Amino acid sequence: xxxxxxxxxxxxxxxxxxxxxxxxxxxxxxxxxxxxxxxxxxxxxxxxxxxxxxxxxxxxxxxxxxxxxxxxxxxxxxxx
Numbered sequence: 912x913x914x915x916x917x918x919x920x921x922x923x924x925x926x927x928x929x930x931x932x933x934x935x936x937x938x939x940x941x942x943x944x945x946x947x948x949x950x951x952x953x954x955x956x957x958x959x960x961x962x963x964x965x966x967x968x969x970x971x972x973x974x975x976x977x978x979x980x981x982x983x984x985x986x987x988x989x990x991x
Contacts, residue, residue, distance in 0.1 A: 913941065 916937070923930050
């Protein structure tokens with residue numbers, strides 16, 4: 912989308928203070944969006960690592976016959 916704006920308004924860049932201010936605002940908004948996207952990718956990478964570690968540990972403990980921290984309680988109801 913930005914490419915369309917630059918193509919349309921390129922002839923007046925530097926000639927109109929209003930257009931120049933708007934392009935600076937656009938540049939700032941795009942910079943913020945890039946920062947957000949980079950942070951999001953970092954968080955997703957961290958989450959992938961955590962999920963992979965959790966999955967690996969869960970599979971290992973089940974293979975070894977260890978409890979995965981959850982115990983099943985089986986009880987009888989005396990009124991039955």
